[in-house]
Amino acid sequence: MTSSELETPPLDTARRLAEDGDLEGAAAILTELAADPDGPDRAQAAVGLAVVLEERGDVEGARAAARTALATGHPEFAAQAACHLAQGFEREGRAEQARGAWQAVLGVGTPAYVPLAHLALARLAAEADDYDEAESALRSAAEVAGDDDELRVHAAQQLADLLLERGEPGAAAEVLLEALGSAPPDSVARLRVQLGIAHLELACAEFAQAVDDGGDAATSGLAIELLARTLPLRGRLDDADRVWAYGLDHEDEALAGEVRLRHDRDT
Template identity: 60%
Template sequence: MAAHEVESGRRIDEARRLAESGELEAATEIFAALAADEGETDRAQAAVGLALVLERRGDLAGSRAAARAALATGHPEYAAQAACLLARGFEQDGAADQARAAWQAVIGLGTPAYLPGAHLALARIAEAQGDEREAEASLRAALATGDPQAGSEAAQRLAEYLLAEGAPGEAADVLIEALEVPAVADPGRLRVLLGMAHLDMACGEFALAAEGAGDADGTALAVELLARTLPLRGRDEDAEAVWAYGLGHPDAAVAGQVRLRLHREDPPLPDA
């Protein structure tokens, strides 16, 4: 009896053992037989195994055919694995439309474990194609899964995009949502981004106060706070423009207050 001919036990387990030990031809034979049997309870799993073994043997067309067969079973676990296998292969080949369709199939199956990665992948494809609206929607969907790793990654990417678009309030909301995910990954980075969002919101309020009609001291304070906060966000030229605005303010009292604030000495350091 050949090594792959099993007298007892599940043949799927033997096929897996053969594949792991490098006996790919024997594993292929068992996987193919099981995948072709419509009454076989392990049919979906066997089709995925066949796809993986054929991929290792360099038969890409056969691998994808087996993966499509597994996907067609609709099995919540193995159909999802097959769709992921197809999607990754299409992405590697640069076939974005086919990859998108495969990732959407993963989402359509609704198996929770595979949804975060699928949403992130769809965001990645949309970003590469310049579809910002679709990328944002996919990142929000990844965050909504509540996955600690994918949620953190999605929130960071989405917050960076929103900050660049001048929407710090939305960015802050996204980051707060991510920080509420139990055991979320990289909370330090999320909090740094949240701080940056708050700085941008503060700059917006300072700018409104500086441009509004108010008492001289309050307006000058707003100018100073805005000019000293902008460099924290890498906006040195904007800070210089704010100082210039304050120094040239039509209200002489405001301009005088700004001049004093610009040239005031830093407080002395405390004694050691």
């Protein structure tokens, strides 16, 4: 062994071995470093060991190594270890364990990883149909994004989609308008499309309310036409047919006549 090799830090040697495909050799070095409770490289070595062991198919060993790194409380490598655990649990469909690991990321509190944890917790909450928790997590992700405008926009887009699913287009529009104020140029178009969708949903709600309010025949006929012609833009063809049918068959002959004229313009 040359003098330069003797001077190479063990972590670098382990990394080189792993890159060259010698996972066993890398694991041996990393295991020794991770086992030293007073070693300066313990946290980083434990994370590296978790990755190497997972590549070797030793899932439980990888998790044990990740937990070692997490226990160090290291601001960088403990957070990486918690992410490693969380992602592994998610791949296996173990939502509760994944949620606990993402919460551990929040507990470490490293700014670079906190928004990612909030986004992941929002995803898990949405999958469990806990939309209040998902909304809270997405709002937290946007708040702690710091100078990462792309991440903030990503959180805003997901939050807007969630609010639209919940039938809250007004709240979705507010989120998107705020996001547009600091959006990177390549995100503006996506945000504007979403904002347009929110406005379409708002328009549908207003048209439907105008029909329910029971105005004069001309106004109600226009509201029915606008609602029936807007709904297909949101993929709601069956709903549009029902709106037309409601107007065409209405007991008020004046209203039914108005709707018939508007409907027959396409024929």
